[in-house]
Amino acid sequence: MNPFIRIGIVDDHPMLREGVANTLRKRADLQVVEQGANADEAMDIAQRVRPDVMLMDVNMPGDVFAAVRFISTQLAEVKVLMLTVSESEDDAISALEAGARGYVLKGVSGPELILAIRSVAKGGTYITPEFANKLLSNIKKHEAELHNADLTQREEEVIREVSKGLTNREVASKLLISEKTVKHHMGCVMQKLHARNRVEAVTALRHYREREAIGRLHIGAEQTPVDTRSDS
Numbered sequence: 369m370n371p372f373i374r375i376g377i378v379d380d381h382p383m384l385r386e387g388v389a390n391t392l393r394k395r396a397d398l399q400v401v402e403q404g405a406n407a408d409e410a411m412d413i414a415q416r417v418r419p420d421v422m423l424m425d426v427n428m429p430g431d432v433f434a435a436v437r438f439i440s441t442q443l444a445e446v447k448v449l450m451l452t453v454s455e456s457e458d459d460a461i462s463a464l465e466a467g468a469r470g471y472v473l474k475g476v477s478g479p480e481l482i483l484a485i486r487s488v489a490k491g492g493t494y495i496t497p498e499f500a501n502k503l504l505s506n507i508k509k510h511e512a513e514l515h516n517a518d519l520t521q522r523e524e525e526v527i528r529e530v531s532k533g534l535t536n537r538e539v540a541s542k543l544l545i546s547e548k549t550v551k552h553h554m555g556c557v558m559q560k561l562h563a564r565n566r567v568e569a570v571t572a573l574r575h576y577r578e579r580e581a582i583g584r585l586h587i588g589a590e591q592t593p594v595d596t597r598s599d600s
Contacts, residue, residue, distance in 0.1 A: 440467025
């Protein structure tokens with residue numbers, strides 16, 4: 369068994385990347401094995417080197433979320449941990465939905481970053497606590513909005529089928545109801561969700577599902593206290 373946690377760092381800011389590498393090299397159980405500057409290099413490093421944890425920025429050249437999805441699905445042993453300045457809820461949701469195991473904001477202390485890396489390497493998840501609280505607060509808000517919409521069971525069934533890309537006729541056939549009834553239920557759904565069309569209604573449902581998934585993650589704030597001991 370390898371005594372080290374092998375780490376790849378991918379960020380398009382060389383000075384920041386090297387600063388992170390120097391922080392990690394001070395720990396006896398961490399080993400920086402490769403560095404890169406864009407999404408394509410992240411996938412290349414993941415395939416060639418197979419680090420235990422890949423630190424990746426959200427905002428860098430290339431399709432970052434596609435790279436995260438590729439690594440998480442094709443190279444399951446490589447755990448992706450986002451390290452970024454972005455406090456965008458959409459960025460966090462996109463990264464975590466793509467398969468990232470954690471989301472850490474740049475500016476965190478060295479010990480907290482190390483805690484996040486160790487947690488992810490062990491198969492856990494980690495989100496910067498303050499940012500996690502913001503996400504959870506918004507999740508509760510969206511849950512309340514959906515609850516207040518008070519969709520009937522049939523309306524929920526219809527919008528869920530529509531969200532899969534089915535036409536009204538296909539939904540009617542699957543649910544064994546008439547196409548006219550499907551149109552009626554969709555009209556009610558759009559009114560309750562304050563959506564102007566089917567696309568907005570489906571988008572509202574998908575956003576709720578994504579936030580629901582975030583809420584199921586093991587949030588970093590609930591993990592063990594940061595270990596500040598030196599590993600020299």
